[in-house]
Amino acid sequence: MQRSSLARTPRGGPLLSRRSLLTGAAGLTAAGALGSCAASGTASGTLPIAYWHLLSGPDGVTMGGLVDDFNAAHENVDVTQTVLAWGSPYYTKLAMASAGGRAPDLAIMHAARVPGYAPGGLLDPWDGDLLAEFGVTQEDFPELIWDKNVFDGTLTAIALDSHPFVLYYNTEIAERAGALGSDGLLVDVSEPEEFRDLARELGAATDGGHGLAFGYLGDGSNMWRMFYTYYTQTGATIELPVGGTMQYDEETAIATLEWILSLIDGELGNDSHDGGTAISEFITGSAGMFFGGVWETGNYRAAGVPFDMTVIPAVFGQPSAYADSHAFILPHQSNPDEEKRRWVHQFVAETLKGSLAWADAGHIPAYSPVVQSPAYDDLVPQSHYADATEFLVYDPPAWFSGSGGDFHKYFGEYIQNVFARSVSPLDGWNGFVDRINALLAKPSPV
Known part of the structure; x- marks a missing residue:
């Protein structure tokens, strides 16, 4: 799985000092x-x-x-x-x-x-x-x-294992915002505007920070994790038939991109974070929530962040957790x-x-x-x-999909421009679809 590079053991760090490790x-x-x-x-x-x-x-x-x-x-x-x-x-x-x-x-x-x-x-x-x-x-x-x-x-x-894309939240910030229930967990929300209101309240409880942090710059996998979690909450699917064309719900795809844009609008969330800056914002208490993979738990625990985690709220209907x-x-x-x-x-x-x-x-x-x-x-x-x-969603199967595959890479190449607001959601999505259709027309190199 892809990892962020800030405030954690780097990928290129020292090799494990165990007798059972041969080489890097x-x-x-x-x-x-x-x-x-x-x-x-x-x-x-x-x-x-x-x-x-x-x-x-x-x-x-x-x-x-x-x-x-x-x-x-x-x-x-x-x-x-x-x-x-x-x-x-x-x-x-x-x-x-x-x-x-x-x-x-x-x-x-x-x-x-x-x-x-x-x-x-x-x-x-x-x-x-x-x-x-x-x-x-x-x-x-x-x-x-x-x-x-x-x-x-x-x-x-x-x-x-499974390692889903989830929602982290700072428990101290959430408590100040009155966003914890009697059980000490983040309050339930079930509608899009309820979640935006929650993010706004958490942002107000920080010291001039944001309600949520999400790193996407240069990270096609993280963009895809966020997108596919919300897209599949509607019940929509994507299929990649061999020798065919990508099957999808265009209206839902565009609405999902617009929804994510509403979260990284500069008010609720920073509009230009990469993975490292998003992690840093959450570690320093400048963001009340953080979208990320479950593998960041050790990172935040080591940093002393008061946090808890939950499945991303199903604001579009059904629970869904993108995972591998x-x-x-x-x-x-x-x-x-x-x-x-x-x-x-x-x-x-x-x-x-x-x-x-x-x-x-x-x-x-x-x-x-x-x-x-x-x-x-x-x-x-x-x-x-x-x-x-109970509701994991994996990548649609294809010879080029999956963690570290070309599917994520091309999603990032086209959709980063959407999140950066330099192209429209429709133009970015259509460019991505065309690129995937070109891959579907090719035989697997394996």
């Missing part, structure tokens, strides 16, 4: 390096399991802890991590490794990227019976998340080692069962027994938005 992206630029990391050995007498992921910063540290716990509990196996750069570099290297016979034993992929990889034979299926042997079954996952694991009737991914999921995949191997495959299934099962630690970073564990546990109920603010799993 800088050491994986050549095809030879890709091959060697999948075949690298470990301590004498242990079975090496090569594991690639794109988790850095606090997420990477947490994953490193889960890997170390597993290795400590199983002395005859050693899961070794390779961390690669987020986005296109990661997915390109993963595809090259699978196609070239140098795939790792296990990897992380955003669930919305699976439709772009599975048709090309780059992913191997999971063994549901083997997972069940280790205590993990379909019944342990919310329906929306499990369905995203299945491609063309085959269990192709195992979700670790980190999912475990089996990159294709022509002759997989069955012993390694068994250990990989066991590692994933044990990681899912221990994912309460993963929830600390803000992600909602996909493994329902963890979310339904008393220990998770005690996590605040995480437990306050866990119901988002």
Whole structure:
């Protein structure tokens, strides 16, 4: 998932100092390096399991802890991590490794990227019976998340989490504004003007700041998250048929863009924030609310911000939470080692069962027994938005959609001009649609 760069551990920061971390992206630029990391050995007498992921910063540290716990509990196996750069570099290297016979034993992929990889034979299926042997079954996952694991009737991914786009709010500012209910949570709003009034009241309770902060400059993914959350609240959908044209509700799309413009109008919200400045505004108490991904929880907690979180209010009818999921995949191997495959299934099962630690970073564990546990109920603010799993909305499937994909990039290229008020919502939207239709006319490069 894409992260903001201000006031948090940077993507390019130090690599994790754990024995299970092999190398960062800088050491994986050549095809030879890709091959060697999948075949690298470990301590004498242990079975090496090569594991690639794109988790850095606090997420990477947490994953490193889960890997170390597993290795400590199983002395005859050693899961070794390779961390690669987020986005296109990661997915390109993963595809090259699978196609070239140098795939790792296990990897992380955003669930919305699976439709772009599975048709090309780059992913191997999971063994549901083997997972069940280790205590993990379909019944342990919310329906929306499990369905995203299945491609063309085959269990192709195992979700670790969901990470929705949500609403943060400063509890001290909200209390001064009289916007907290008797339960100490943000008051419910169900109409567009009610939400604008709420933002106005919170803005008045700051010291000359805004009611809300939203960073969009240079961030197509964040623009899309906001747009698709509100667009789908109306019940509208978007479809990307192979060889066809993008299917959408134009009236709803334009109304959604106009709604977002009404929030970043210079009064309720700053009209020209990037991710870093929006985060800074919320950290300093200059904004009462913040639109962002759940992964910012650790950032704000470390900064000492008094905050809570909630699903974005359904002001257009039905609850909707744009999201993606980190999912475990089996990159294709022509002759997989069955012993390694068994250990990989066991590692994933044990990681899912221990994912309460993963929830600390803000992600909602996909493994329902963890979310339904008393220990998770005690996590605040995480437990306050866990119901988002009931109405998650993923990217419309296509070979170019999903986190870090061209779909987000092109949305940003055309819609940033709309948010900057240099083109009309209709012109910006039509430009985006034309660009996507051009991609739909091309065959998948995978």
